[in-house]
Structures are given as structure tokens and as C-alpha cells.
Amino acid sequence: MQATNHTAAHGGGHEAHHHEPGFMQKYIFTTDHKMIGIQYGLTALIFLLFGFCLMLCMRWQIAHPGHPIPLVGSLLEKVLGDVAKDGKMSPDLYNSFGAMHGTIMVFLAIVPLAFGAFGNYVVPLQIGAPDMAFPRVNMASYQFYFLGGIIMFISFFIPGGAAQAGWTSYSPLATSIPTHGQAFWLIGMVFLISSSLLGAVNFIATIIQLRAPGMTWMRLPFFVWAQFVTGFLLLLAFPPLEAASVMQLMDNLFGTSFFLPTGLAVGGRLADISGGGSPLLWQHLFWFLGHPEVYVLILPGMGIVCEIIANNTRKTIWGYKSLVFSVLAIGFLSFIVWAHHMYLTGMGTKISAFFQTTTMIISIPSVILLTCFFISLWGGSIRFNTPMLFALAFLPMFGIGGLTGLPLGFNASDIYLHDSYYVIGHFHYVVAPGTIFGLMAGIYFWFPKMTGRYMNETLGKIHFWFSLLGMNLVFAPMFIQGLKGMSRRMADGGTTYFGADDIAIKLNTSITHAAVLLGLAQLPFIVNLFLSIRNGRKVESDNPWQATTLDWATPTPPPHGNFATEPIVYRGPYEYSSPGAARDFTPQGQKV
Amino acid sequence: MEIPYTYKARPDTGLYNAKVGIWLFLASEIMLFGALFSSYILLRVQAPDGVWPEMRLGWPHGLLNIPIGTFNTVVLISSSVTVVMAWASLKMGKIAAFRRYMILTLMCAFGFLGVKSYDYNEKFTHYELRLKNGEVHTGHLEVNGKHPGFWSFADIWNLDRLTKEKVAEVQFTADPPKPKAGEAHAAEAGHEHVAKAIKRDEISRLEAFIPRNHNFFAIYFTITALHGLHVFVGALVMAYFAFPGSRMWRTNPEQFTNRIEVVGLFWHFVDLVWIFLFPVVYLL
Ligand code: HEM
Ligand SMILES: [Cu+2]
Numbered sequence: 001m002q003a004t005n006h007t008a009a010h011g012g013g014h015e016a017h018h019h020e021p022g023f024m025q026k027y028i029f030t031t032d033h034k035m036i037g038i039q040y041g042l043t044a045l046i047f048l049l050f051g052f053c054l055m056l057c058m059r060w061q062i063a064h065p066g067h068p069i070p071l072v073g074s075l076l077e078k079v080l081g082d083v084a085k086d087g088k089m090s091p092d093l094y095n096s097f098g099a100m101h102g103t104i105m106v107f108l109a110i111v112p113l114a115f116g117a118f119g120n121y122v123v124p125l126q127i128g129a130p131d132m133a134f135p136r137v138n139m140a141s142y143q144f145y146f147l148g149g150i151i152m153f154i155s156f157f158i159p160g161g162a163a164q165a166g167w168t169s170y171s172p173l174a175t176s177i178p179t180h181g182q183a184f185w186l187i188g189m190v191f192l193i194s195s196s197l198l199g200a201v202n203f204i205a206t207i208i209q210l211r212a213p214g215m216t217w218m219r220l221p222f223f224v225w226a227q228f229v230t231g232f233l234l235l236l237a238f239p240p241l242e243a244a245s246v247m248q249l250m251d252n253l254f255g256t257s258f259f260l261p262t263g264l265a266v267g268g269r270l271a272d273i274s275g276g277g278s279p280l281l282w283q284h285l286f287w288f289l290g291h292p293e294v295y296v297l298i299l300p301g302m303g304i305v306c307e308i309i310a311n312n313t314r315k316t317i318w319g320y321k322s323l324v325f326s327v328l329a330i331g332f333l334s335f336i337v338w339a340h341h342m343y344l345t346g347m348g349t350k351i352s353a354f355f356q357t358t359t360m361i362i363s364i365p366s367v368i369l370l371t372c373f374f375i376s377l378w379g380g381s382i383r384f385n386t387p388m389l390f391a392l393a394f395l396p397m398f399g400i401g402g403l404t405g406l407p408l409g410f411n412a413s414d415i416y417l418h419d420s421y422y423v424i425g426h427f428h429y430v431v432a433p434g435t436i437f438g439l440m441a442g443i444y445f446w447f448p449k450m451t452g453r454y455m456n457e458t459l460g461k462i463h464f465w466f467s468l469l470g471m472n473l474v475f476a477p478m479f480i481q482g483l484k485g486m487s488r489r490m491a492d493g494g495t496t497y498f499g500a501d502d503i504a505i506k507l508n509t510s511i512t513h514a515a516v517l518l519g520l521a522q523l524p525f526i527v528n529l530f531l532s533i534r535n536g537r538k539v540e541s542d543n544p545w546q547a548t549t550l551d552w553a554t555p556t557p558p559p560h561g562n563f564a565t566e567p568i569v570y571r572g573p574y575e576y577s578s579p580g581a582a583r584d585f586t587p588q589g590q591k592v
Numbered sequence: 593m594e595i596p597y598t599y600k601a602r603p604d605t606g607l608y609n610a611k612v613g614i615w616l617f618l619a620s621e622i623m624l625f626g627a628l629f630s631s632y633i634l635l636r637v638q639a640p641d642g643v644w645p646e647m648r649l650g651w652p653h654g655l656l657n658i659p660i661g662t663f664n665t666v667v668l669i670s671s672s673v674t675v676v677m678a679w680a681s682l683k684m685g686k687i688a689a690f691r692r693y694m695i696l697t698l699m700c701a702f703g704f705l706g707v708k709s710y711d712y713n714e715k716f717t718h719y720e721l722r723l724k725n726g727e728v729h730t731g732h733l734e735v736n737g738k739h740p741g742f743w744s745f746a747d748i749w750n751l752d753r754l755t756k757e758k759v760a761e762v763q764f765t766a767d768p769p770k771p772k773a774g775e776a777h778a779a780e781a782g783h784e785h786v787a788k789a790i791k792r793d794e795i796s797r798l799e800a801f802i803p804r805n806h807n808f809f810a811i812y813f814t815i816t817a818l819h820g821l822h823v824f825v826g827a828l829v830m831a832y833f834a835f836p837g838s839r840m841w842r843t844n845p846e847q848f849t850n851r852i853e854v855v856g857l858f859w860h861f862v863d864l865v866w867i868f869l870f871p872v873v874y875l876l
Contacts (some may be wrong), residue, residue: 130593133609197620204614208605235620240627247631250814255804258631258811262649274799276649276807281634285627383860561593 031135032560037121038450041443044113047149048436049522051104054097056442056515061089062493063512083161091491094182095164098489099154102167103185106297107192108149110435114300115196115234116145117325117441119203119227121292121450121542125551125558126221128212128567128589133205142199148191155184166489168290171259171282174249176266186249198223200234203227212550214569219588221573222323226303229331230296237292237335244285251277258282270409280345295334297431298398299327302369303440305391308441309373311547312388313380314584316574319372326372328366333362343411344418352411358410366402370395390441393468394434401429404479419489422482425475433471440467443529446546452556453536459528463521471519477507548587599847606771614854619862625865628818629872632811637760644806645728646722652808655801660711661874664704671700672863674831675856682849690852694834697859701827708820715801716744720789721764723798733798734763734787745872751798763787812873819869822862829855 009423030036044102057076060069069076074089083093120138124131132138155162160179163169174182207228213399220228247258255273259282261273317323322365339347339355372397382388404426407413418425440463447455481504486494543552550569554562567589575586601608642650646670676691717740721729732739733749734757740747754762765787833852840848 131595134613201613201616205609205614208612209602209609235616236623239620243624243627250803250810256810257807274804274806278638281631430862
């Protein structure tokens with residue numbers, strides 16, 4: 001507004017009279033998609049670290065139940081009070097930390113990083129747009145996210161602490177715990193969901209409307225396709241959870257019984273409620289979001305990996321069309337598989353059979369995606385830089401995660417595996433060494449575009465190898481624990497359930513050690529990230545990786561408005577090593 | 593820097609940005625209300641046979657005020673027409689007509705909300721009373737000689753509150769019994785509209801027609817309140833465009849017209865939700 005009045009007053013056309021925005025306008029209340037992306041990214045990384053620290057405390061408790069937590073125990077007692085008496089983790093605190101670990105990792109770390117940060121920064125650049133379609137909505141989306149995060153964070157310090165009913169917040173448990181943590185959780189979720197909705201509308205509209213001339217649908221980089229489908233998943237799957245959150249909030253604060261059955265007893269006494277509600281209804285509404293959500297977690301990572309593989313094999317991606325149609329199929333199918341999380345609720349065999357079938361069908365496009373990436377490696381002269389290492393590791397890690405999902409999808413085997421550590425192993429393989437590796441790859445890959453400097457390769461490789469080791473040492477043993485029948489969500493790590501000499505219990509200790517190793521492995525990354533902003537090796541050109549997509553055709557770092565001249569697209573996204581071309585890559589904007 | 597297609601249509605999609613945006617937003621709204629409607633259906637289907645209040649957890653029938661609901665339906669549908677007329681006036685360049693139609697639309701919107709709050713008030717002051725001897729009544733309550741006033745939702749009684757505030761006796765005016773088929777009006781004639789004193793000790797359950805009473809009220813209030821919120825927000829946005837926001841008409845009439853189109857689409861959606869809500873919740 002201000003800027004337009006300003007130029008108008010000076011008769012317009014005065015390009016030289018540039019209005020330098022102040023600090024607040026440039027960094028806090030910015031509408032520039034790149035700065036919003038960076039805001040999202042930094043906030044999400046902080047939450048990622050925070051969520052990890054919660055888990056480290058829990059891992060200590062699992063390995064050494066009832067012993068004071070080293071280093072932070074006394075601090076926890078000071079800020080949280082009785083739940084951390086003598087620096088020990090009470091079961092209530094364990095439940096809070098567990099619920100918030102899941103919530104923070106999914107809704108405050110991975111989704112904002114994968115969709116909010118990378119989507120914001122990269123999508124407009126890759127489609128050749130000057131910004132998002134609705135820059136101010138974009139800003140609002142970040143602010144809602146930030147507020148939601150604050151509400152979640154504050155809930156740790158209220159009497160009784162944060163929510164304790166798991167990230168799935170099943171009723172009636174979530175309503176029966178007599179503290180206000182759950183109410184904070186639900187209000188926080190309403191903000192986070194609204195943020196995602198605003199983001200999703202914006203992304204989809206941007207991709208539909210703001211593609212540069214010549215950027216036809218089949219010339220879109222796969223990353224953009226992945227974000228496009230992710231946008232639809234968020235758009236359509238989140239609202240039912242918003243509705244469910246409102247209903248659970250009513251149960252919590254206004255005494256309704258949406259999800260509370262008749263005759264519910266809490267603490268040995270009949271609850272003072274009208275009853276007649278349905279706990280299953282919550283589970284349906286939750287998982288209707290929950291399953292599409294897992295694809296929200298994975299698809300952006302896949303998109304990043306695809307870009308990096310094409311770039312570092314110097315080959316075109318094998319089966320671009322199959323990738324596109326598979327990702328669309330996944331998007332569609334992910335809306336009709338949700339109840340495979342509910343086989344044990346007694347929905348009935350017919351319904352279980354239906355969801356088992358759709359679950360098996362959806363694994364086909366997932367396998368196609370992975371296969372295309374593997375085949376793309378074949379015969380390439382691969383550059384093993386840090387982004388590529390992370391991208392390569394993504395493939396087998398996601399493979400393990402996906403394949404271990406199949407026994408969970410069959411309801412006969414799921415009856416045994418459900419709610420065991422096996423499930424924890426399964427989805428962490430997908431999201432931790434899977435998605436997080438994809439996101440790390442993306443950070444190393446686009447850092448030069450954001451700052452004009454590379455991140456340090458040596459530190460990057462240390463980060464990579466120790467993370468790979470740590471991730472596997474943490475999550476692989478969980479399959480063994482789960483197969484041995486160990487339940488998840490046990491505040492004492494299952495000692496009350498098992499003979500204490502059982503191998504599964506011993507693995508608890510080794511997993512905890514591995515988790516510490518994994519934590520330490522992130523230190524080189526943190527150092528690298530901040531030091532490289534000023535001290536990293538300077539890039540030689542605007543296109544340091546010699547990539548083909550439009551994001552590399554911008555000045556470094558891209559200015560407000562992104563492109564020096566309006567880009568025009570002449571070719572597909574991955575023309576590497578085309579026969580007869582002068583160089584081994586032909587950018588999308590290059591005419592001949 | 594300028595974002596392309598903020599108000600000019602993009603040639604290959606034929607749409608300007610905000611129109612894509614609003615359709616996407618409405619898609620998510622459909623999922624939001626869809627989830628609530630599905631919950632309504634599920635809760636209703638799984639309710640035990642029998643009719644509330646005789647059957648405590650049965651589903652109530654004919655409890656909502658249909659004439660009021662019908663009136664509100666007419667009001668909302670009319671407002672959908674006037675909002676289109678407002679947009680069409682802009683297309684023809686008639687800003688004064690635009691403003692007149694917007695005022696009509698706003699009157700409809702606030703009329704709807706006014707009637708709705710009357711409806712809510714009627715529910716908040718209405719009670720379900722169960723006596724220990726098994727009798728069940730619905731009706732109006734008078735405690736310590738006072739009827740609940742307009743801010744009725746702040747003065748809602750139940751058995752707990754009677755006990756806490758040591759109220760030994762209340763006055764209760766039962767609703768006339770529902771006429772059975774065939775003997776219409778016969779019952780009403782014989783019924784005297786008088787308050788009866790009820791001792792607290794005789795009561796086993798006393799609950800107003802509020803969400804916590806029964807899942808029917810819970811879902812009814814949730815859906816209609818969320819819908820009401822949409823009406824309210826839509827009305828605020830339209831009020832803005834009818835008055836201060838209409839300055840844009842002078843600087844960029846095309847974009848202004850588009851904005852009204854987008855608001856209009858939202859308004860139609862709000863209308864459409866009611867058109868589902870009315871038959872499903874009021875009539876069926
Ligand atoms: C590709 C094929 C996949 C199949 C067949 C599959 C199947 C399943 C099934 C059946 C469950 C429920 C297990 C139980 O609770 O007993 C489950 C849990 C889970 N899956 Fe997957 N999955 C697949 C991929 C993914 C992906 C891509 C993600 C993304 C990050 C993911 C994340 C999760 C999560 C977070 C849970 C645990 C939810 C909870 O807390 O209960 N899965 N999976
Ligand atoms: Cu699932």
C-alpha cells in the first residue's frame with residue numbers, strides 16, 4: 001500500500017528511487033515467499049531439535065526407569081515442578097513428553113519444514129513466479145503456525161503440564177485426564193490446521209496460476225508435483241480434524257459427549273456426562289487426516305530427493321510420467337486407507353477387508369516412485385556430495401519403512417504388531433531416516449542459492465555418516481522389540497511387562513546410547529549451518545550445481561520478485577547429458 | 593514487483609487468482625462441514641431406538657422450531673439473490689445500486705443472526721426435568737421467583753447447581769403434551785399453563801437444552817454455531833466492501849468487481865450449508 005502511494009506521488013516509473021524496507025518489514029512481517037520460507041525453516045528446525053530433546057529425556061527413562069535424568073533433571077524439576085520431582089521422570093511427564101514429541105515432530109517440525117519452508121522457498125522459483133499468488137495470506141499462514149507453536153509450548157508450563165493422550169489424542173482418554181493440557185493442544189491444533197489450510201490454498205493457486213510462459217504441466221519439476229499433491233492432501237484432509245478438534249474441545253470444556261460412550265467410568269466413578277457418544281468417531285476423523293498426513297510428511301522429501309538425484313547423476317529422471325501419475329494416485333488413494341490404523345477396534349471384517357485392500361493398492365504407486373529413483377541411478381556418473389549422500393540414503397531407508405508397513409496393512413498380522421515397537425520402527429524409518437534425510441539433503445542443496453555460499457563438505461559428511469549410523473542403531477532394534485511383543489507408550493520401557501533379563505529390555509539401553517550418538521551427530525550440522533552463512537566457500541555462479549530447473553536461473557540470493565527478466569520455458573525439467581548439447585545440462589529456460 | 597493475474601484472468605485457465613483461491617477454500621470448507629454432517633449422521637444412527645426425552649439417549653423428534661427455520665431459510669436464499677444482484681450492478685457500472693443490494697444482503701445476514709439468537713435463547717431457557725418417580729417433562733423453569741433473562745446462557749441451572757446454592761424448590765411450567773395423531777388440539781384445551789412447585793429432592797436430572805444435555809444438542813449447536821460464525825464473518829467482510837472498501841471502485845473497478853464475486857461465492861456457500869442443514873437437522 002505504502003509503496004504504491006509513494007511511487008504514485010513521485011509520478012511513477014522512478015525505479016531508481018528504491019524504498020529500503022525496515023527490519024520489521026523485511027524479516028518479521030514480510031510477504032516475500034523466500035523470507036517466509038526461511039522463517040518457516042528456522043522455526044521448524046528449532047522445534048525439530050526441541051522434539052528430539054523431549055525424546056532424549058524419554059529414552060533415558062526407558063533405559064533407566066526411575067533414575068534422575070542427567071544434566072537436565074534438576075532444570076526440569078525447577079520449571080515443571082512435581083512431575084519431575086528429584087529430577088526423575090514421572091509417568092505423567094513421560095506421557096506428556098511422548099504426546100508432545102509426536103505432535104511437535106509431525107505438526108510443528110516436519111510439515112512446516114517440508115511444506116512451509118521448502119515449498120515456500122523453492123516452488124515459486126521453480127515455476128518461474130515472482131512470488132506466491134497471495135503474499136499476505138502466506139504471511140498469515142506463518143503467523144498462525146507460530147501462534148500454534150507458542151500455544152503448544154506454553155502448555156508445558158501450565159498446572160498439570162501438556163497434553164498426555166498421545167499425538168493421536170484418542171477419546172475418552174483425552175477427555176478424562178483432569179488437566180488443561182488437552183485443551184491447549186486442541187486450540188493449538190486449530191491454529192496449526194488453519195495455517196496449513198491457508199498455505200495449501202496458496203500453494204495450489206500459485207502452481208495453477210503463476211507458472212511462467214512455457215511451463216506446461218508436464219514440464220513441472222517433480223518437486224513441484226509433490227508439493228501440489230501435498231497441498232491437496234492438506235486442503236482436504238485437515239478440515240475433518242479441525243471439526244474433530246472442535247468437538248473434542250466441546251467434550252473437554254462444555255461437557256458434551258461426542259466421543260464419550262454411555263457408562264464411561266473415570267477413576268472408578270461413573271462420569272457425569274450425558275453419554276451416547278462414539279470413541280470410534282474420533283478415531284475415524286483423526287485417521288482420515290492421519291493417513292493423508294503421512295504422505296504430507298513423505299512427498300515433499302521425495303520431491304527433493306528427485307531433484308537432487310537428477311542433478312547429481314547428470315541423467316534425466318527415469319520415468320517422469322510414471323512419477324507424476326504415481327504421485328497423483330497416491331494422493332487420491334490416501335483418502336481411502338485410513339482405517340488400517342483401526343483394525344483392532346472391532347470395526348468388523350468387511351470394513352477391515354476393504355481397508356486392507358486399498359492399503360495394498362496404495363503401496364503400488366509408492367513402489368513405483370522408489371523404483372524410478374533407483375533405476376535413475378543406473379549408469380549415471382554420480383557426484384557424491386553431501387546433498388546426494390543424503391538423497392541416496394533416503395532410498396533404502398524409505399524402502400525399509402515402506403516394506404515393514406505391508407505386514408501392518410494386513411489385518412491378520414497387524415493384530416499382533418499393532419501398538420508395538422514394530423510400528424514405531426516402521427514409521428520412524430519412513431519419517432526419520434527417510435523424510436528428515438530428504439530435508440537435510442534439501443538444506444545442503446539449496447543453501448548456496450539462499451546465501452551465495454556452500455555449506456562445508458567435511459562437516460556435511462561427518463553429519464551424514466554419523467546420522468546414518470545413529471538412525472539405524474536407534475530404529476532397527478525396535479523391530480526386534482516389537483516382534484518380541486513389546487508395547488509402545490510404556491513409561492517404564494516395558495520392564496513391568498517383561499522379564500528384566502529379556503533381550504528386548506537390553507536393547508532399550510543400546511537404543512538410548514544410539515540416540516545420544518544421533519544427537520551428537522547433529523552438532524556438526526548446526527555449526528555448519530550458521531558458520532557457512534558468512535564463512536562458507538563462495539559459489540562460482542548463480543548455478544553452482546549446474547542444474548536445469550528455473551530456481552537456478554535467478555540471481556543469488558534471489559531478490560524480491562525473483563527473476564531479473566521474466567523466464568520462458570522451452571523444455572522439460574531434467575535435460576541432463578542430452579546428446580548433441582554443448583554442456584551436460586540444458587536449463588529449462590535455454591532456447592536452443 | 594507485481595503478481596500476475598491478480599484480477600485479469602490467466603488465458604489458459606480462464607481464472608484470476610482469487611477465484612482459484614476461493615474455490616479451493618470452499619473445497620476445504622466442504623470437508624469441514626462434511627465431517628460435521630457425517631458425525632451427525634453417525635451419532636443419530638447409533639442412538640438407541642425410542643424418542644428423547646422419554647428415552648434418555650433416544651434421538652429427539654420435532655424439537656426444533658420449524659417455522660423459524662423456514663423463515664431463516666427464506667432469508668438466506670434471498671440474500672444469495674441480492675448478493676448476485678450487487679455483483680451484477682457492478683458489472684453494469686452502477687455503484688449506487690450495488691450499495692443498495694449490499695445493504696439488503698447485510699440486512700438479511702443480520703436478520704438471520706437475530707432470529708438465530710432468539711432460537712438459541714429459546715433453547716437455553718428450556719429444560720428437561722426427570723423426577724425420581726420416573727416422570728419426564730420438558731418446560732420452563734423459575735428459580736427463586738426469577739425467570740432466566742435475555743442473557744440466559746449465563747444463568748443455566750442443573751441439579752448440581754441447585755444443590756450447591758441450596759435451592760430447595762423450583763417452579764416448573766411443563767410444556768403442553770404433544771398432540772397425538774387424530775386428537776389434535778384436544779390435549780391443549782385441557783392443559784392449564786401453570787407453574788408447579790417441584791422439590792429438589794424429587795429431581796433426578798435437570799438439564800437445559802444445552803450441548804451437554806444430549807448429543808443432539810451438542811451437534812446441533814456445534815453445526816449451527818459454526819455456520820453462524822460463517823454468516824457473521826461473511827457479513828463483516830461484505831459490510832467492509834459495501835462501505836470503506838468500495839473506494840477501490842474508483843481506482844480499480846475490475847478488481848473490485850472480482851472481489852465482490854469472490855465474496856459472493858463464499859456467501860453462496862454459506863447459504864448452501866444452511867440448505868443442507870435445514871432439512872437434515874430440522875426436518876428429518
Ligand atoms: C507404503 C506403504 C505403507 C503402508 C502399507 C503403511 C501401513 C501402516 C499401517 C497399517 C499402520 C498402522 C499400524 C498400527 O497402528 O498397527 C501404519 C502406521 C504408521 N505409518 Fe505407515 N504405511 C506405509 C507408509 C507410511 C509412510 C509413507 C509414512 C509417512 C511418514 C507412514 C507413517 C506412519 C505413521 C506415523 C504411523 C503410526 C501412527 C500411530 O501413531 O499409530 N507410513 N502404517
Ligand atoms: Cu496409514
